[in-house]
Each structure stands twice: as structure tokens, then as C-alpha cells.
Amino acid sequence: MIKKYFKNIGPGTLVAAAFIGPGTVTICTLAGVNFGFNLLWAMLLSIIATIVLQEMAARLGIISQKGLSEVIREEIKIPFLKHFITLLILAAIVVGNASYEAGNISGGILGLETIFGEFNFVIGGLSINFMSLIIGVIAFVLLYIGNYKFIEKALVTLVLLMSFSFVITAVITQPNILEVLKGMFVPKFPEKSLLTVIGLIGTTVVPYNLFLHASLVKERWKNKEDVSLAKTDTIISIILGGMVSMAIIISAASIPSKDILNVADLAKGLAPLYGEFAKYFLALGLFAAGITSAITAPLAAAYVAQGCLGLKGNMQSKSFKMVWMIILLLGVIFSSIGIKPIEIIKFAQVANGMLLPIIAGILLWIMNKKNVLGTFVNTKTQNIFGFVILAISIFLGAKGIMKVFGLL
Template sequence: MKNIFKNIGPGPLIAAAFIGPGTVTVCTLAGVNFGYSLLWAMLLSIIATVILQEMSARLGIISQKGLSQIIRTEVKNPILKGLAIILILSAIVIGNAAYEAGNISGGVLGLQTIVGNPNIKIGSFSINILSVVIGLMAFILLYIGSYKLLEKVLVGLVIIMSLAFLITAVITKPNILDVFNGLFIPKFSNDSILTVIGLIGTTVVPYNLFLHAALVKEKWHKNSDLKYARRDTVIAIVLGGLVSMCIIISAAAIQSQDINSASDLAKGLEPLFGSFSKYFLAMGLFAAGITSAITAPLAAAYVASGCLGWSSNLKSKRFRGVWMFILLLGVLFSSLAIKPIDIIKFAQVANGILLPVIAGFLIWIMNKSSILGVYKNNIKQNIFGFIILGISILLSVATLSKVFHLNIF
């Protein structure tokens, strides 16, 4: 048992990063509107995430470099390199700044269920104290700059989140046969296409590919460590996918169309299953919010450092400057209840374009013997990689269609 815990690596951090308030909300809406019928989309997302994140982890361990560092050095054409760096910085750094407010707000929604809604009035502004508290917690953990401490805290929060959503799903007493049908028999209609795309899009996250490659080299330094990284990746992502499925299952128990978010789900469960179900869900939402509030600025700092050739040491001034900027914006938008809609729309567009671009770059790099030697992709890994690339292109088109109201889907 001690050996298992010793070899827990960045996997739980990646799971923590993709299960944020956005994922919780999308999974809630999937369950409320379509019952168990879209569980297959989550299963597909988990498989795609495991394949891409394994590639990212393998790249980080074998090369001992981050993905953004390798893109900067391997793309030789100056125009293409410039475009790639601008796109990556826009989507990850600006995008994470926009989403950070949502991450912190998600954690706040969880805490509000337990402690109420404390606000301070300063002139015409009302500042939410809980947003500041969550921002301060994230700041302290990131500023200490200890990877081991960060890992332990996030693993603990992921365990709390997993138990909270698992217990909530069990409380709703789902029909196991219906759950398995939803999981293994794909069904979708025109009404559910955007929800399916949303489920895949919140699980296969572009910034996690950068974060994973950067974090594995903090934990492991030898090629022989690859087996630990693979086990860590598979277990953590499957666990994260199970959490998402539990949210869909919990939401499917609510026979109401007035559920638009996870906080509505908490209220909807209370009359059916008692007040304790609301508290389990609140703890899960808090853990989902704060883990994403920590990993989003961290990912942005790694990406900016790799793209611009800076040191990726957790204690370097430039590295700290990037995550502080992201965190400050998140706290500001969240505590003053400002909704940065235009920035979020921009981030959606940039992320929509970025996913197939990064998946393409990753597959290309994973086939370079000069970087990976005998650890480059084999035929089976390439086949799965290209299938996922095709799905990511579809996802990209659908995201652009949604943002610009093109009605392609």
C-alpha cells in the first residue's frame, strides 16, 4: 500500500483539472435532460483522455521537457512557430484567466450551501468573501512552490470529491441495467449533439496535455519510471471519469427541467433524498472548484514558460507572475460577480481551434525518433491517436458553430 501511494504522480492533478465546475454543470445538464443515455459519451471521453495523456506523460518523462518547450524547438518554420505560440498562449493563458472565475465561483457555490453567503459592501461594490478565501487558499499552496505538497493536497481533494459524488449517486438508487445500457449502447439525437460535444470537450482538455508533460518530469526522471506514470494516468483518469458519471447518474434522478447548474442539483436532491445529500454534493462542488482553481493558473504558467523560453521552476519570479495574474483575475471576476462573457467566448473559440492543433502536434512529435527513440508511438497508438484527432476536429467545428451561431449541427 505504501508503495502504491509513493508512486502516485500527476495523474490525480490531471483528473482534478478536468473535473471543474464546468464539467459538473455539463454532466448535471446531461443527466437532467437525457437521463443515463449519454453515459457512453463520457466513456468515449475517458478512453480518448487516457490515450492522449499517456502520450503527454511519455513525452515528458523521456524528453524531460514540457510540450510547449518541444513545440517551440521542433517547429522550424518561423511563421508557423509564431502562429502556434500565439494560439497556445491565447487559448491557455487568456482562456484559463477567463475560466478561473468560474472555477472559483464553483468552489464558492459548494461552500455557500454549508456556510451561507457572506458579502462585504464597499461603496457600490459587493465583494464575496468566499471568493477571496478560495483565492487565498490557492495562492498559499502555489506560492509555497512545493510540488510534493501541491500533489498531496490535490490528491486529498480529489478523494473527497470522488467520495462526495459517488455517495450522492448511490443515494439516488439508480437502475443498474439502465446505467449499463447508457454506458455501452450509444444513443443520440439532434437535441443531444451539443451536450455530447460538451461532455467530450470538458474531459479532453488541451491545457492538460501541457500540464501533464510538465508535471511528470517533476516526479520522475528515468525511462524505467514510465510504467508508474502509465498506471498513475490510467487509474486517475478512470477515477475522474467515474466521478463525472456519478454526477450524470445523480442528475438523472431529478425529474425537473428547472436544473441549470450543480447548485440547482443540490437543491433538487434535498426533498428526495434528505438534506445530507445536499451536503455531499456541496463538498464535491467545493473540491471540484478549488482543485481547478489551483491547476488552471499552474498550467498557464507552465505553458507561458515553455513558449517564451523561461524557467519552469515553481519558485521563479516569471513563473509566479503568470499564475498570480491568472488567479488575481479569477478572484476579481468571481468576488465582484463580473461575468467575462466576451473573454470566455474568445477562450472557447481558441480552445476549439487548439485541441485538434495540439493533438496533431502531439501525434507528430510522438513519432519522432530524435526525441523519443524506441519510445515513439507504435502503429496501434497512432491509429487511436488519429481517431481522437478526427473527433477533436469535429469538436472544434461544433464549438465554432455554437459560438458563432452557424447552425452546422
Template sequence: MKKWLSSIGPGTLVTAAFIGPGTVTVCTLAGVQFGFTLLWALALSIIACMVLQEMSARLGVVTQNGLSEVLTSQFENKIVRFVLVALVISAIFIGNAAYEAGNISGGVLGLSTIIDTPNVNVGGLTINYVSVIIGFFAFLILYMGSYKILERSLVLIVLCMSIAFIVTAIVTKPDLAMVIKGFVPHIESDKLFMVIGLIGTTVVPYNLFLHASLVKEKWNTPEELPLAQRDTIIAIAIGGLMSMAIIIAGAAIQNIEVNSAADLAKSLEPVFGAGAKYVLSLGLFAAGITSAITAPLATAYVVKGCMGWQGGLKSKKFRAVWMFILLLGVVFSSLGIKPIEIIQFAQVANGLLLPIIAGFLLWVMNKKKLLGRYTNSRIQNVIGIIILLVTIFLGARSIWKVILNL
């Protein structure tokens, strides 16, 4: 058991990053609106996530560089490199600053079904003190600057989150035959946007940067690559199980209007008892905390790699980046500010970034000068191209959605 636990690492942080309030909400709505019928779409999303994250981890272990360092090193043309760096930093920096408020607010939402009024008046301002507590907790873990502390903290929270969501799904006593039937692909026009939503919340651009940077904190030689690959597959599979459990729990709710995971928690109480409400609420709270930690961390790694900064988790520049992202998230969340224009920009930037980064990753994973015998196999390339086409579609949809809302 001790040996197994020692092999757990960066994959868990990736799971902690993509199982955030957004994923919980999308999976909840998928279950409420369509029952078990979209489990197949989520399963495909998890496979796509595994493929891309494995490439990212392999790149980090073999080259001992993060994705942003490799990105800047592969283009000699200064203009091309400047445009790419500007796009990556703006998308990740501004995008994560906007989404950090959502992460913290999601954690607050999880407790809103348990705590009635988490607000206090300070100098005429109404402040949600739970947002401040979540921000302070994230600050402490990140400021310690120890990868082991960061890893173990998130492993513990992800474990609690897994238990919360899976127990909630079991409590609803789903029809196993219908659950199995949900893994049979069946596309209908009214389900298309939800399918895209499930993929979009699972395959996250900043996770590709985060993973490549984190693996080299734990593994230093290509011989250790199998450990990184196993860690990736197991961790993302656990994340997939959590997402499926949320869909299953959502499918148990009939004839009740549910718009978020917090609504799901409340609606479970009269049917399955108060325990179900508390368990799911704590799961959503944990999802908010984990994403609130990983989003600033990923931003700092991206900026560090693009700017060529030296030093590790405790360097002043590195800390300044994640502190700024975390501070913005706490301020927006605690004051109830909804940075709609920033979030719209973030959607456009990430819509552009995801296919570009997926395409770059696929290209660089075939460079023998860089990776030697650790380049992609033919099957990996075929799957990668399919995923790339999906990300292009996802990116175009997110941009089009923002244009329509202008």
C-alpha cells in the same frame, strides 16, 4: 499502501483540472435531461482523455521537456514558430484567465446552498468573500512552490471530491440494469450537442501541457515510464467514475428544473434528505478549488516553456504568471463580473488550439529521433487519429457557436 501512495502523482492533478465546475454542470445536465443514456459517451471521452494524456506523459518522461518546449524546438522556421507560440500563449493565457473566474465561481456556487449570503459591502462594492477565500487558499498552495505539497494537497481534495460524488450517486439508489444499459452506444440528434459537451469538458487542451510538464517533476528516466502510465490511467479512471456518479445523481431527479449542479444539490434534499445536499455541495466546492489551482499552474508552465524561461516553481517569472491568472479569476468572481467577450475569445482560441495540439502531439509521438523506441504503436495512432477528427469537429463547433452569438 505507502508504496502505492508514493506512485500517485501528476495524473491526479490532471483529474483535478478536468473535474471542474464546468464538467460537474455538464454531467448534471446530461443526467437530468437524458438519464443514464449518455454514460457510453462519457466512457468514450474518458478513453480519449487517457490516450492523449498517456502520450503527453510519455513525451514528458522520455524527453524531460514539457509540450511547449518540444513544440518550439520542432520548428526551425521563425514565422511558423512565432505563429504557433502566439496561438498557444493567447489561447492558454486568456482562456484560463476567463475560465479561472468560472472555477472560483463554481466553488462559491457549491457553498451557496449552505451559506445564504456570502457577500459583504466594502466601499460601495459588493464582494463575495468566499471567492477571496478560495483564491487565497489556491495562492498559498501555489506559492509554497513545492511539487510534493501541491500533489498531496490535490490528492486529498480529489479524494474528498470522489467520495462526495460517488456517495451522492449511491444515495439515489439507481437501477443497475438501466445504468448498464446506458453504456450501450445510441446516438440521437437531440443528444448530439450534449455528447460533444461531455467530450469537450473531458479532453482539455491545457491538461496536455500541464501533464507533460509535471511528470518530469516526479520521474526522470524512461525506465520509470510504466509508473507514469499507471498513474495516468488510474487517476483519469477515478475522474471518469466521478463524472459518471454525477450523471447518475442527475438522472434521479424527475420533473424538477435543474440548470446547474447547485440546483441539483437543492433538489436532492427533499427526496434524499439534507445530507445529500451537503455532500454534493462540498463536492462542487472541491471541484472549484482544484481547477482554481491547476488552471494558473498550467498557464505558467505553458508560458515558461514557450518563452524558454529557466527555473522552477519558485522562479519570479513563473510565479508572476500564475499570480496574474489567479488574481483575475478572484476579481471577476468576487465582483460578479461576467467577462463574456473574453470567454468568447477563449472559446474560439481553445477551439483552434485543441485540434492543433492534438495533431502536433500525434505527429511528434511518431518521431523516432525524439522518442526512440517509445514512439506510438499502430493502435495508438489509429485511436489518436479518431480523437483528432473529433477534436476538429469540437473546435469547429465551438467557433461556430461563438459566431452565432455575436
């Protein structure tokens, strides 16, 4: 059974690699530090919602043998609506991933610097972080090879390393199992926790992962009979990713100090309490989280750009490579010289806040179209879960946009 799973492991793990980036690690750290185990239920809810939506995206990719953006272009017949949604997808995912890429690389840098210290050099009065160049080169090499199976194996290895690192850290802190279970299954809203709950769900149920998953499964599987394999891969991989997020919350909950702003601070805080091992495991996990997201974000943007613009080709095509190269290059530049493109990130957050409910709604609509999926359309149960998640995504999207404009 285990051997069979590892043989078929793939796109689902890449999706888990994509949603456990430095942003997720940071929000999970803050959730644990500020609210203990009380918000573990929000992560459990996020895992269920992610499994439901990602399973739909994977099923669509295998049956149609098309990416989600391609199907949207074909199925929406009203020109104005088609152009608006296409522009929104491009803005949220291509521009968004370009602005978030610096954060992905910076997260990986924090992991390395926790172990090795800082390495900066000055050129013409400009201080450049050497670590960001290292991460950029690793990501470039993996993407440039352009072989899906090779990228898949590299990311699966990194995800397993990340999972091992964070889970071991959580075990080292010896949490109270009964309190952990209460936090998971008894929803609580401690004072000032609403934005953290929104953050936990928003960093797990990610719009670009729906596009990434639909595109990746058709690289891996070509037959309708493979839908069950994709479903198993999705469920196990996202549960594994969710365990990583929960492990970070559990680790952070054991720290008495509140002066922790990110996982690098957490690593330093754990060291005097649980020994240097905790610090190194956490730093290694953060490095893996940063580099996996630094690879999957440009990959998703390239798939989306191809689908939205109607470009043909695979991972080896010039247009595909051009998109991910631009996004990776921007990320390396912004992170290496310490620039934070705040206005672009705000714009991307607004676009993403609008995109998730729209795409969740469109996905539900498409998943009930027999001309696209035949007998693989949604069941009643899948639709009920889907509509509940759609309602949650509308709430999150509205809150996220209000937060950006300072209304919350």
C-alpha cells in the same frame, strides 16, 4: 499493490483534478437532468480519448524532460508556423485560463454557499463575495509554497474527497444498474443532445491538460524506467475522474424536476428526495471541484507561458509565480464582484476549439519522432487510437467555434 499505487500517485490525479471543474460538473448535471443515463457513453468515450492523449504527453515529458510547449518550439522549424502555434497556445491557455478562472472560483463558492449561505459585503457601493476571497487565499497559499510534492498531496486529497462525495451521492439515488450499463455501452443521440455530447467530450479532453501533464511528470520522474509508473498513474487517475463525472450524471438523472441549471440546484433538488446528506455530499464535491481547478488552471498557464516564451526556472522562479498570480488575481476579482468577461471567454473558446485538433496532431507527429523519444515512440495501436481521437477533435473544434458564432 494498492500501497504501491498510492506511493506513485501524482501527476495523473492533478490532471483529473483539472478536468473535473465546475464546467464539467455543470454539463454532467444538465446531461443527467435532460437525458437521463443516455449520454453516459459519451463520457466513456471521453475517458478513453483522455487516457490515450495524456499517456502520450506523460511519456513525452519523462523521456524528453521538457514541457510540451518547449518541445513544440524546438521541433517546428518553420518560423511562421512556430510563431502562429506559439501565439495560439498562449491565447488559448494563458488568456483562456484567466477568463475561466472566475468560473472555477465561482463553482467552489456555489458549493460553500449551498452549505453556509451567502456572505457578501459592500465597499463603495460594490458588492463583494467573501467566499471568493477565501478560495483565492487557499489557492494562493498552496501555489505560493511552490513545492510540487506539497501541491500534489493537497490536490490528491481534494480529488479523493470530490470522488467520495459524488460517488456516494450517486449510490444514495439507487440507480437501475442495467439502465446505467446500457447508457454506457449503447450509444444514443436523443433529440437536441448533440451540443451536450460535444460539451461532455470537450470538458474532459482538455488542451491545457496535455501541457500540464508533460510538465508535471518531469517534476516527479526523471528516469525512462518510470514511464510504466506514469502510465498506471494516468489510467487509474483518469478512470477515477471519469467515475466522478458519471456519478454526477447518474445523480442528476434521478431528479424529476427539469428546473435545474447547475449542481447547486441539483443539491437542493436531491435534499427532499434523499435527505440532507445528499445535499451536503454534493456541495462538498462542488467545492473540491472548484478549488482544484482554481489551482491547476493558473499552474498550467504558468508552465505554458514559460515554455512558449523560452523562460527558464521552476515553480519557485519569479516569472513562474508572476503568471499564476496574475491569473488567480483576475479570477478572484471577476468572481468576487460578479463580472463575467463574456467577450474574453468567447475568444478563449474559439482559441481552444482551434487548439485541440492542432495540438493533438502535433503531439501525434512528435510521438513518432525517434530523435525526441528514441525507442519510446508510438506503437501502431497508439497511432490508430490517436488518429481516431484527432478526427473527433477536429469535429468538436469546428462545432465549438460554430456554436460561439451562433452558427449551430
